[in-house]
Amino acid sequence: MALCRTGQARACFGLARAVEIELDVEGQATVKFPFFMAACAAGDANACTNAGATATRGSWIAGTRPAVAEARECQVRTYEMACTAQAPWGCYMLGAEWAQAGDIAKARDAWQRVCDVDADGSACEAARSQLD
Incomplete structure (x- = not known):
């Protein structure tokens, strides 16, 4: 503490x-x-x-x-910032926010970025399941 x-x-x-x-x-x-x-x-x-x-x-x-x-706006800003800072789960959560909003193209882009950041991590595995 x-x-x-x-x-x-x-x-x-x-x-x-x-x-x-x-x-x-x-x-x-x-x-x-x-x-x-x-x-x-x-x-x-x-x-x-x-x-x-x-x-x-x-x-x-x-x-x-x-x-x-x-609030959704804060969620999107948070996950965009985290994704830009190379946090794989930030990119994954950004994709989830975009998917929930119905913007599948942006969701797929965010999920692809997960694997660009960490191709072997659990976030990439989760993103691949969304991309399939």
């Missing part, structure tokens, strides 16, 4: 992941989201991706979900 407070992205990301893995309770997102956001603010593009996904897909304590971060 002390390292996260000093702005060390890896420490903040690690705390968020520890909560994600070890705290399997309703409202988990309320606890892990601030750590992902702190890591994102410290420059970790993967943390930005996880913060965005947590905002929309996480389990929140009533009244704590961040409405701005949940």
Whole structure:
């Protein structure tokens, strides 16, 4: 926690992941989201991706979900930034946002970029399943 407070992205990301893995309770997102956001603010593009996904897909304590971060416009900006920063899951999530909006051409482009960034990773595997 002390390292996260000093702005060390890896420490903040690690705390968020520890909560994600070890705290399997309703409202988990309320606890892990601030750590992902702190890591994102410290420059970790993967943390930005996880913060965005947590905002929309996480389990929140009533009244704590961040409405701005949940908004589609914020989601697209977050995933575009993460994808540009070479975060494979950022590209994958960007593709999912475009697919949900009905823009299949943009979705396919984002999913192809996943594999351009990391051809052997799990995000590429997931993207290939969308491209097939």
